[in-house]
Amino acid sequence: MSNLLKRISGPEDLKGLSMDELETLAGLIREEIIQTISSTGGHLAPSLGAVELTIALHRFFDSPVDKIVWDIGHQAYAHKILTGRLERFHTIRQTGGISGFLKRKESIHDVWEAGHASTAISAALGMAKARDLQGEDYKVVAVIGDGAMTAGVAFEALNNAGHSKNDLMVVLNDNSMSISKNVGALSIYLGQLRSDPTYSRMRNDISSLVRKIPRFGDAMANTADKIKDSFKYLVIPGMLFEELGFKYFGPIDGHNLADLESVLNSASKVKGPVLVHVITHKGKGYKYAEADAANFHGPGPFDIVSGKIVKKPAAPSYSSVFGSALVDLAKEDQNITAITAAMPDGTGLSAFQKEFPDRFFDVGIAEQHAVTFAGGLASSGLKPVVAIYSSFLQRAYDQVLHDIALQNLPVVFALDRAGIVGADGETHHGIYDFAYLRNIPNMVIMAPKDENELRDMLKTAVLHDGPISLRYPRGSSQGLEPKKVEPLEIGKAEVLKEGKDITLVAIGSMVYKALEAAEILKEKGIRATVINARFVKPLDIETISHWAKKTGKVLTIEEHVKMGGFGSAVLEALSAQKISASTRVLALPDEIIEHGDTEELLHMQDLDAEGIVKQAMELLYSAGNKKWFRGSTKAAEK
Ligand SMILES: Cc1ncc(C[n+]2csc(CCOP(=O)(O)OP(=O)(O)O)c2C)c(N)n1
Missing domain, CATH: 3.40.50.970 (Thiamin diphosphate (ThDP)-binding fold, Pyr/PP domains)
Known part of the structure; x- marks a missing residue:
């Protein structure tokens, strides 16, 4: 056997x-x-x-x-x-x-x-x-x-x-x-x-009883079937x-x-x-x-004998940082409400559910309804925060545009699992949201570099009078000490490092990687400016153009598809300003990215410090800055 x-x-x-x-x-x-x-x-x-x-x-x-x-x-x-x-x-x-x-x-x-x-x-x-x-x-x-x-x-x-x-x-x-x-x-x-079980029992009882009556049994059974037909409206x-x-x-x-x-x-x-x-x-x-079917719906590795899910010591997840930050804000503002489409645990909203059961709504697997329902709440004076994974919000594009943005309703969209999600693969990668939100009027789009910025952005979002979104990755945050939560100036980027040779403009999960890349470039004698864009829309074109003019080379970096994403926004803005700089967009290609280990998948797409360095070098080389390549031009020949 x-x-x-x-x-x-x-x-x-x-x-x-x-x-x-x-x-x-x-x-x-x-x-x-x-x-x-x-x-x-x-x-x-x-x-x-x-x-x-x-x-x-x-x-x-x-x-x-x-x-x-x-x-x-x-x-x-x-x-x-x-x-x-x-x-x-x-x-x-x-x-x-x-x-x-x-x-x-x-x-x-x-x-x-x-x-x-x-x-x-x-x-x-x-x-x-x-x-x-x-x-x-x-x-x-x-x-x-x-x-x-x-x-x-x-x-x-x-x-x-x-x-x-x-x-x-x-x-x-x-x-x-x-x-x-x-x-x-x-x-x-x-x-x-x-x-x-009433009906099944009754159905069998009626049929078998009457069939047992000699001669008339079958005819009566048919009548009984008819009775059942009308009766079924009550009990079937x-x-x-x-x-x-x-x-x-x-x-x-x-x-x-x-x-x-x-x-x-x-x-x-x-x-x-x-x-x-x-x-x-x-x-x-x-x-x-x-x-515990909920915890074992999609667990990570676990010990079979004890049933313990193996947890690597790691910083709190972005989802849980979001969840507890929202609870803190909701304590101060009773208009804040939270909505999930069947993912109270995954989105980190279960803490909110416990604390404010009346202000929490699980609407089922119904992303479209979740968004329009939030619109209804917002139109009546509440401040809904809709937490949905980036890839699942794809379903509700029309609701975001038609029901929220056209009426300029103050709804906060918290997009979890943004970027490459790893093992769940192509259906779950959250890599299209900048593109599908960018073209929507009135929409503000943010992406934090770490959990402290996430908290600041969430505060910014609940204070904003219009549709606003923030996206953050799957998995652990940076493990930083929490700092005082402050709202951000909408549309203002942050310059993290100044250098004269090249500008690296990164958003969200790519900001720390850009900083790491800048350190490696420094060892090669290349001075990079690093900008944390914070906002995809409105874009801080003033800061970006200033550094584009100063360095003449701009590399944009995002964990999102190239088409219609953050880099596209930067190129459009530079072109509208008639700023001529050598530019390159480092983003995901127009291809299906399958499942796998997140770090490996990002590495394959140059979306890590090493890849950013490679792309920066190629940009410098193609822009005619050959001095750094004497003796080792191989990597830059592309
Ligand atoms: C549009 C969408 N929203 C959310 C999810 C996340 N999700 C995956 S499985 C699942 C529960 C499905 O329940 P059910 O269909 O009853 O199947 P079960 O897992 O209970 O067998 C959810 C909400 C999803 N896959 N797609």
Whole structure:
């Protein structure tokens, strides 16, 4: 039996296994996931909860001909293991290794890519439509969590699918958790379905009773079915989904392989859209993850025996600095309110939630609603602070522009996880926010160089009468002694070092790296000016032009894509001022940056001290300053 897992090279190998073997297999998959994730970190609890569901889906359907669309993809480790990636599973989330989410180039069984929530039903409906238009014959299944179901886009898809009548199966993997406890009316409704067995019992009782009556039994059973139809409006589980045009199956135990198989069998015979409601236990099979699914949603490396998550001694995270700074400000200003879209812990807002429960709002995975809701609060005199990861705010571009900026409403946007985020990869890198915020009128854009500046910027933000944003990276802050919190002058940069040969203008996470680079340049006899820009908008063009004229060379540095970012803003401003200087923008290229170790990824893009030095030297060389290169021109030949 111990080789059972190794014998599975693809979903077809599941078909001949007995129920006992499948149960053993579920245990082996769990062991593999726990072992691996304890050393790599990753989405442990979501994947442990979906093991039997994954086995059942792959045994019943014929992937990749039948298409299984996983929402987000963070619960799909068993899917990876069962679709030929067992050997590479230990490389998950590491530089050059397999992704923590699904990737079409990684496997023919990954038919859809995500990372952001709630897209599965829309994508699956598109596939079902394409299948029907092309006259093909296969099944399409979307697997979506109860957390992901709270997003507007999931409702839009249900609305469209229920009306369209194409064959489509939605499996609702309900564990009552988002990352934290799921919130909202839908979550309460699902809770009632989970806990109320009345209808299923009654349905079975009525049918079996009347069928037992000789001669008239069948006819009466049909009448009873009709009675059930009208009665169901009062008691039928899943009525919400039925009214939206789906046939509802469930709720059923998502860890019982036989029940899963039987419900998939029944549901797949029904024409049109069906919804199978499956109840699972997040973290199933690992006691610490079952007991604390929120902390084990996506832990770093942990000790399997004690369940302790390995924490390197490090300075407080930017998220927690933000969270406690906001609590301090909220003590002085009762208009300050805080909003999260299903990430109270990740954004550092749980401290605020504890201290000011009435002024804290978790709106579910609903970034668009979060922003417009903040607009409503702001229009009525409150001061909302919306804390959302940079990559998730991409969803709410129109809300930021249309609902907040056009009305010049005082909403603070706190963008966490800005820059390269590492192991979560391309869906989660927060590298587009300067670009998508810069073109929005009235928007002020800031990025602190360290946690003290973050505190100052947050104070600046809550005092500002209009839309304003600050972005800060994932992970630890600089570990500085806190200093007195002071608001900053909006649009004013800070000159950290003066030198005559080149100007390094850096923003946010790149400021200390620019300072380090300036020290290395000094050893080569090159004197650099280092400017901490602080603001992308309004840009301190006065300070930047002054140093551009003085040094004749400007290197801008940011942890963001080149197009439309901070460097673009500097180039536009220098050009508008007709200042001719040799310029270079050091930023991320117009390419997909995959997952990996953050420092390694930044190094590959020259976004560290060594890379900044290299880029500065190249700029000096191409600007004709050859004196520093005698004897060693190699690095500068580009
Ligand atoms: C648009 C968006 N917002 C936030 C997140 C962060 N996030 C990842 S998983 C998750 C919870 C999902 O809950 P659910 O769909 O119930 O799946 P579970 O993890 O419980 O299996 C959240 C909020 C995201 N991936 N996408």
